[in-house]
Amino acid sequence: MNVINELQSLQDVKYRDFQSKLIPTIEKSTIIGVRMPDLRKLAKKIDEKQAQIFMQDLPHTYYEENMLQSILISNMKNYDDCIDHLERFLPFVDNWAVCDCISPKIFTKNTDDLIDKIKLWAKSSHTYTVRVAICLLMKYFLDDEFKVEYLKIATRIRSEEYYVNMMVAWFFATALAKQWDDVIFVLEDNLLDEWTHNKTIQKARESFRITPEQKQYLKTLKKRR
Template sequence: MNIKEELFALQDISYGDFQAKLTPNIPRERLIGVRVPEVRKLAKKLSGEPETSEFLKDLPHQYYDENMLHGLILSEMKDYDACIAAMDQFLPYVDNWAVCDIMSPRIFKKNKTALLEKIKKWSASEQAYTCRFGIEMLMTYFLDDDFKPEYLEIPASVKSEFYYVRMMIAWFFATALAKQWDTTIKYMEGHRLETWTHNKAIQKSRESNRITPKQKEYLKSLKR
């Protein structure tokens, strides 16, 4: 079987119907209906196989599930430079939040200095899901021990009307408030985000168990 046939062998039509509701911008006929754990298993199996390199070059893919598999194969890559090159080839073809958010190459955490420069470029991209991916990687790798206050400027400077970019910025700042309150709250007090994103970040923060009741009340007072 080729890779597409392997995906169809794992098809669950009812799951495809369910997934269609979560990704309304993807036509139902582009959904094979493979559950994520099965796609992960297939990605691990295919990593490093000769046929996989041809699959990764065969863009754009016909099916959503092929894109999910592609993203998970990239997440398994062990060579940082090869992973970045493959990611740059793939990101322009990402057309939904689920594929965007499932990608998290483990090799990134071992190359944070180089990764930060890529994050800056991705976040500044006019391609919506490339931008979303960059902000997500910043949130994943640079809000803990490697945090610097100036990193908040990267998502704060993004101007986009696209829902899934604005939602990622809100998610980033809600997470930053939980992890780096003293620095991040200044961005909320200074109204550095556009109104919808500002209020959504506050909403998500107030729903979080990592924010204290006192902090939640203060955030409520900052709603615009």
């Protein structure tokens, strides 16, 4: 199977134009325009041998190739293999959409090791490796695996990168919705930079999972110049 030919056969030009506006950090010429359901169907058509060859062939040329790689990694059933492929792939991730697509089910069974990986990735100098770290922290460690100490992974991040700070704000807004009593101190004690602090409040106040009383209290915590 020629993956690029398959992707081009699924092209939707209007969708390509739409995607290019959502992902301004990559060149429009690298976007084919393939919808997510079609990418997932294609991933299922690729056999294991083809998948291994495709995932080793880095860097990719097209955005959809990177999305396809994220899907293939997320579908992997062996944890160690999944981590190996993810760590090889992370340096080549160049946009928020590919980051946020990474969500291997196998990670739920290996959280003790995963949290150590997340701590390491969160210290990376690569913007999207850090974003992946916080995205995975949000996906896998705000429910049964939640620990207050894990919040430090995100509070310690100081970045000038919009896509890092937005992810941190999204993480804490979600954390407030799920673990309010254990998370609100982050805002009360001013543990975030001003922009991320206020963006967290904005996103939390937009959430249907935050009560009206909580939203009103959050409003009082906003930093004003």
